[in-house]
Amino acid sequence: MESAEQVAKDAERREIRDRWLLSAPALIIIFLAATGPLLIVVVYSFLTPGPYGDVVWKFSTDGWLSVLMQRDIFDDTLAFADAHLSIFWRSAKLSFMTTILTLLFGFPTAYFIATRPARQRDIWLFLITIPFWTNLLIRTFAIQEVIRNEGIANTVLIKLGIISQPIQMMFTDFALMVGMTYVYLPLMVLPLYASMEKIDFRLVEAGYDLYANRFQVLRRVIIPLVKPGIIAGSILVFIPALGAYVTPRVLGGSKNMMLGNLIELQFGQGRNWPLGSALSLSLMAIVMVALLLYVRAVGRRGGAHG
Amino acid sequence: MPEQPGRSAIEVRGVRKVFGTGESQVAALDTVSVSIRENEFFTLLGPSGCGKTTLLRLIAGFDFPSAGEILLHGQDIAPLPPFKRPVNTVFQNYALFPHMTVAENIGFGLEMLGKPKAEVKARVAEMLKLVKMEALSNRRTSQISGGQQQRVALARALAPQPKVLLLDEPLSALDFKLRKEMQIELKRLQHETGITFIFVTHDQEEALTMSDRIAVMSSGKILQVGTPWDIYDKPAERFVADFIGETNFLTAAITGMGNGKARATLKSGATIDATVAEGFQPKDNATVVVRPEHAKLTSGKGDLSGTVENIVYFGTDTHIHVRLDSSETFTVRQQNTRSAGCGFERGDKVGISIGNDAAQVLRD
Numbered sequence A: 001m002e003s004a005e006q007v008a009k010d011a012e013r014r015e016i017r018d019r020w021l022l023s024a025p026a027l028i029i030i031f032l033a034a035t036g037p038l039l040i041v042v043v044y045s046f047l048t049p050g051p052y053g054d055v056v057w058k059f060s061t062d063g064w065l066s067v068l069m070q071r072d073i074f075d076d077t078l079a080f081a082d083a084h085l086s087i088f089w090r091s092a093k094l095s096f097m098t099t100i101l102t103l104l105f106g107f108p109t110a111y112f113i114a115t116r117p118a119r120q121r122d123i124w125l126f127l128i129t130i131p132f133w134t135n136l137l138i139r140t141f142a143i144q145e146v147i148r149n150e151g152i153a154n155t156v157l158i159k160l161g162i163i164s165q166p167i168q169m170m171f172t173d174f175a176l177m178v179g180m181t182y183v184y185l186p187l188m189v190l191p192l193y194a195s196m197e198k199i200d201f202r203l204v205e206a207g208y209d210l211y212a213n214r215f216q217v218l219r220r221v222i223i224p225l226v227k228p229g230i231i232a233g234s235i236l237v238f239i240p241a242l243g244a245y246v247t248p249r250v251l252g253g254s255k256n257m258m259l260g261n262l263i264e265l266q267f268g269q270g271r272n273w274p275l276g277s278a279l280s281l282s283l284m285a286i287v288m289v290a291l292l293l294y295v296r297a298v299g300r301r302g303g304a305h306g
Numbered sequence B: 001m002p003e004q005p006g007r008s009a010i011e012v013r014g015v016r017k018v019f020g021t022g023e024s025q026v027a028a029l030d031t032v033s034v035s036i037r038e039n040e041f042f043t044l045l046g047p048s049g050c051g052k053t054t055l056l057r058l059i060a061g062f063d064f065p066s067a068g069e070i071l072l073h074g075q076d077i078a079p080l081p082p083f084k085r086p087v088n089t090v091f092q093n094y095a096l097f098p099h100m101t102v103a104e105n106i107g108f109g110l111e112m113l114g115k116p117k118a119e120v121k122a123r124v125a126e127m128l129k130l131v132k133m134e135a136l137s138n139r140r141t142s143q144i145s146g147g148q149q150q151r152v153a154l155a156r157a158l159a160p161q162p163k164v165l166l167l168d169e170p171l172s173a174l175d176f177k178l179r180k181e182m183q184i185e186l187k188r189l190q191h192e193t194g195i196t197f198i199f200v201t202h203d204q205e206e207a208l209t210m211s212d213r214i215a216v217m218s219s220g221k222i223l224q225v226g227t228p229w230d231i232y233d234k235p236a237e238r239f240v241a242d243f244i245g246e247t248n249f250l251t252a253a254i255t256g257m258g259n260g261k262a263r264a265t266l267k268s269g270a271t272i273d274a275t276v277a278e279g280f281q282p283k284d285n286a287t288v289v290v291r292p293e294h295a296k297l298t299s300g301k302g303d304l305s306g307t308v309e310n311i312v313y314f315g316t317d318t319h320i321h322v323r324l325d326s327s328e329t330f331t332v333r334q335q336n337t338r339s340a341g342c343g344f345e346r347g348d349k350v351g352i353s354i355g356n357d358a359a360q361v362l363r364d
Helices: A004-046 A062-068 A083-114 A116-135 A135-146 A152-159 A173-197 A201-209 A214-225 A228-244 A248-252 A257-265 A273-299 B054-060 B102-112 B116-132 B146-158 B176-193 B203-212 B227-233 B236-244
Strands: A069-071 A078-080 B006-017 B026-039 B041-045 B067-072 B087-090 B164-170 B196-201 B213-218 B223-224 B248-258 B261-266 B273-277 B286-290 B295-298 B302-311 B319-325 B329-335 B349-356 B359-361
Touching: A004 A273, A062 A069, A062 A083, A062 A273, A069 B006, A069 B349, A078 A135, A078 B295, A083 A116, A083 A173, A083 A257, A083 A273, A116 A173, A116 B359, A135 A152, A135 A173, A135 A248, A152 A173, A173 A228, A173 B261, A201 A214, A201 B087, A214 A228, A214 B102, A214 B302, A228 A273, A248 A257, A248 B164, A257 A273, A257 B329, B006 B054, B006 B196, B026 B067, B026 B196, B041 B054, B041 B203, B054 B087, B054 B164, B054 B196, B087 B146, B102 B116, B102 B146, B146 B176, B176 B203, B213 B227, B213 B236, B213 B286, B223 B236, B248 B273, B248 B329, B261 B286, B261 B359, B302 B329, B319 B349
Parallel strands: B041 B196, B041 B213, B087 B164, B164 B196, B273 B359
Antiparallel strands: A069 A078, B006 B026, B006 B067, B213 B223, B248 B261, B248 B286, B261 B273, B286 B359, B295 B349, B302 B319, B302 B349, B319 B329
8 A cells, every 4th residue: 555655745746747737838838939039039140141141050240240340341350330329329219209209198198088987988998099900001101191291281281371392201200200109109098097097086186185286296196106107108118119110111211210120121131130130139138228227217116006 | 062153264155066967967065054163173964975075075175166155264265276275184095195105195285385394394293293103104104004094194184284174084994993092083183283173974973972063964955053962952853863863753733832942742642842943833743852861661651651562782771662552663761770670571561751851843
């Protein structure tokens, strides 16, 4: 007869085995869908570009070096080149602006929805999500239709006699900002709304009661309370904005490149997959550092609630 | 307690508040007028939905009246936003700012008033001492107990030295023992600060024990204003008599009036003297109320007669339910002694004598 100890040990072993079996699908997905592809990108960034794209399996650090430097085609020396860096900087700047603009427009919108009667809120939220139903490319072309020289905005302004010549809006940073703000606005509104919906509006009344005017209530009561939503919304907008591809391509033109376009270029016409991989990984690193700094700076206070 | 005329801190004149539009219009307050004196502990008492909180919110400025005036020391404040009224509120669930410490919460009002930092600090320290919370000044409000939150809410509302303090059922979230403690604490604070308190509650016992004067409200109207003693012993309407304490309702014919008293002939044929509610219009059949402790059970003949239906022992006293011969029910409350029993048994034929100053004629 088996001892009680033996039985207990077997049961434990079986339980451990079952646990692994049950987690296997999750582990496989995490590896295949997340870790695996990332590893491939890391490996590719250390290889040599093939003549028609793809990679040659020969170790090289050129991919990484070309992120910030340029190899002279005559004497093979490396020199610092700021072409990529300026695109990084430009992308960061535009993404930051997009985040600020979506916050400025999204905050009142979310507040408006959160202060409607419960039954109305669903309708407003539904309206906010409608753009998601349309393909991004189509939405972007729709904006182009509004702001191009012969577009609706210029036509109306000319007809009204406010301007005589169409204003060049396409292929400018202005066009990019309009497009990006429009595209990413719902990603800001939804987390902001989720935070605001949880606010106990008696706290707002308490603020008014204690002699705070509207602006002071906003600054001292509402904003601190929706901070988790502001953080979440900013992250949700900033990260995809940094890697935006379609919007800068359609509205910004080829001159006003952003990181997404630069990376695409390396995998396409540029036929430099290692450089593309290195740029992608650099983008990831920037996002992670930015996130860390942001959460640290904003999340220091007010961590006790949320 | 004699009624002392004093300056009124708050004067509500013909205030109406209507919510909704068209068909779904509801009058939360139906032309209410009341005058609240300076340094008074004034209670708005009524069941939920009676309009007491609406009236409080109008005084605080969170809502604006549909009609009427609200005067604070003679000045109409009805159109002012809440941050321009020298009136502070203690909210039902305290509404403490979760992102601030206890001290920051208490100092918030003073800070918004633009007081210098040193003054704010001194006043916060003073307030912390007043509500005995010095030790927890740097805690988050989520890290303190319900009773402590209550104290912080009080300190926060008192810190800017408002002319009037509004309290919206502030004790309802506390357990029984803590509630008793806070009732005494509130009376102490009101006494020490000399600020007019307007207290909203649905708890009649709380209202009776704490208030200088009580306004009993129902369906958007103030039915009666008076001292706890007035309200309990001389209720004006059936609702007031029924809502506060236990009472016996008897139908009687008014056979004579004079000197503020009425002669009421009960169904049993007995005639008793009764005080008369203000605004009583002479009519044939009036309602007379008698509190259970103001009537006495006798084995002989009394003003009323009936049969004992039930006897309930309460420790301090015994409630004896009697079915009157006129088929009405009547409860007598009898003080207990240590000698056994109340002297009566179920099924006994008994008489009930109503004391000299024990009955009140209602106006409705």
